[in-house]
Amino acid sequence: MSEYVGEQPFAALDSALEALWQRLGRAARDRRAAWHTPVLATVGLDGTPQARVLVMREANRAGRLLRLHSDTRTGKVREIAAEPRVSLLLYDPGARLQLRLSGLARVETHGPIAERAWADANLFARRCYTAPLAPGAIADGPVSGLPPELEGREPTVEESLLGRDNFSVVLIAAERLEFLHLAVTGHRRGVFDWDGEGNRWSGLWLVP
Numbered sequence: 085m086s087e088y089v090g091e092q093p094f095a096a097l098d099s100a101l102e103a104l105w106q107r108l109g110r111a112a113r114d115r116r117a118a119w120h121t122p123v124l125a126t127v128g129l130d131g132t133p134q135a136r137v138l139v140m141r142e143a144n145r146a147g148r149l150l151r152l153h154s155d156t157r158t159g160k161v162r163e164i165a166a167e168p169r170v171s172l173l174l175y176d177p178g179a180r181l182q183l184r185l186s187g188l189a190r191v192e193t194h195g196p197i198a199e200r201a202w203a204d205a206n207l208f209a210r211r212c213y214t215a216p217l218a219p220g221a222i223a224d225g226p227v228s229g230l231p232p233e234l235e236g237r238e239p240t241v242e243e244s245l246l247g248r249d250n251f252s253v254v255l256i257a258a259e260r261l262e263f264l265h266l267a268v269t270g271h272r273r274g275v276f277d278w279d280g281e282g283n284r285w286s287g288l289w290l291v292p
């Protein structure tokens with residue numbers, strides 16, 4: 085159970101904003117946190133909504149930045165290049181707390197953030213990026229997609245480098261955070277929009 089069960093943080097906008105960013109930070113650090121695996125929604129190249137689960141890697145409140153990882157060759161990467169407006173959906177059933185986060189995404193394959201993330205990735209994580217064919221390519225049967233010699237084992241550091249160009253970071257600059265907290269004593273819903281001129285989040289209560 086979470087420290088946010090109960091409505092205390094959601095009795096005031098300031099504490100709600102604080103609680104949301106704390107939870108986002110924990111989602112990145114703690115793989116058991118419900119928010120560790122948000123749903124990323126993009127606009128498909130044909131306009132169809134596209135949603136999928138990703139792992140939250142970092143939440144930086146000062147920079148309003150969320151970091152996720154992806155294979156460079158995926159649909160989401162092409163979609164973000166065409167339309168950077170994305171949404172992240174997070175729900176914690178224990179805390180009965182939903183967050184709809186929207187913002188502007190960009191993909192970086194090289195550069196300091198991607199280099200650091202690759203350096204921090206363990207060898208099994210790096211192995212995911214060594215597949216010769218792009219994720220989503222049609223397969224001739226039930227396949228992992230990995231090079232046969234890497235099936236069932238950890239790659240060496242050198243072998244893991246095969247995946248380097250297929251590894252990218254997805255960075256989302258948050259523009260809007262909308263929460264819904266369910267409680268028998270009264271649901272609470274609020275929204276924070278980033279005010280670039282005032283350099284601050286501007287919050288409003290909404291009817292749940």
Ligand SMILES: Cc1cc2nc3c(=O)[nH]c(=O)nc-3n(C[C@H](O)[C@H](O)[C@H](O)COP(=O)(O)O)c2cc1C
Nearest residue numbers: 121136137138139153154155158159160161219220
């Ligand atoms: C628990 C879980 C965690 C996942 N984490 C990631 C991830 O961190 N990055 C990623 O690109 N895909 C991740 N996936 C796979 C995606 O959901 C998706 O299937 C894949 O990225 C292809 O999506 P796309 O073709 O829409 O780009 C994860 C799937 C699950 C079920």
